[in-house]
Amino acid sequence: MRTVIRKLTFFGMCLIMLFSAGHTASAAGPFFPRQTVYNFGGGLSPAVYYGNRWGYGGGYYGGGYYGGNWGDTRSALIRxxxxxxESRAKAMVNYQEANSKYIENQKKLAETYVARQKAQRESMHEQAAIKEMQAQQRQAAMEKQAEKNRKMRESGLSPYLNASASQDKETLSSSQLNPATGEISWPESLMGDEYKASREKMQELFSLKNSTGVTSSLSSEIESEAIVMKNILRGQIRNMLPNDYLSARGFIEGLANMGKTA
Incomplete structure (x- = not known):
């Protein structure tokens, strides 16, 4: 009888141990290998507290990382x-637009510069052509006048009449010399480049005379400049009509005489 009781007791204890092992070691936590049960001094395995591999009800701290918010975090990260x-794409578009505008502006600047240079070259060529034409016209006029003078001398006539006669009483009209401002209106025969320096000097002297009045030194300077102009005119005597020569000489004499009067 006792043997039977012992066998039944042993059999019951085995059943209890098998039931406890199946309950406590059904799963392992995230830090413990699956189906591994450890003996913590009579206490329960950590698998009991974590419930299964994912801990606290099916995942880290319940249904996913930290309470089931991992899905929302992942969605926010993707967004x-x-x-x-999208921001990088917009920035690239803005950069491309700005670069295109910059290139277009540089192209317009280059085109404007080229057009300006072309206009300047054309203007220079045009002015050079005008000067050359004027020089040719003057040369033709001088040659024509020289031929006329030659024919007059061959016929026995003097082309210059009283060219050497004194013109001490020559004066200028108000249209030739403005008495209020001292401005000189030069005849065409004295507008050549060879007279330019003398014209500027004479105008300076008469402007000074108009503001300060007549002085001996000022009159002397006007007389000296008139002699310079007459010498230049004398060098062109063969290329001018007699009347043009006499008119130019009379104008220079008139300036010299007007420089002596108040």
């Missing part, structure tokens, strides 16, 4: 990445 990609 942030998409927004960043």
């Amino acid at each position: 942030a990445q998409g927004q960043a990609a």
Whole structure:
């Protein structure tokens, strides 16, 4: 009888131990290998507290990382990445537009510069052509006048009449010399480049005379400049009509005489 009781007791204890082992070692936590049960001094395995491999009810701290918010965090991360990609795309578009405008502006500047340079060259060529034409016209007029003078001398006539006669009483009209301002209106025969320096000097002297009045030194300077102009005119005597020569000489004499009067 005792043997039977012992066998039944032993059999019951085995059943209890098998039931406890199946309950406590059904799963392992995230830090313990699956189906491993450890003996913590009579206490329960950590698998009991974590419930299964994912801990606290099916995942880290319940249904996913930290309470089931991992899905929302992942979605937010994806949205942030998409927004960043969109921002980069917009920035690239803006850069391309700005670069295109810069290139277009540089092209316009280059075209404007080329057009300006072309206009300047054309203007220079045009002015050079005008000067050359004027020089040719003057040369033709001088040659024509020289031929006329030659024919007059061959016929026995003097082309210059009283060219050497004194013109001490020559004066200028108000249209030739403005008495209020001292401005000189030069005849065409004295507008050549060879008279330019003398014209500027005479105008300076008469402007000074108009503001300060007549002085001996000023009259002397006017007389000296008149002699310079007459010498230049004398060098052109063979290329001028007699009347043009006499008119130019009379104008220079008139300036010299007007420089002596108040």
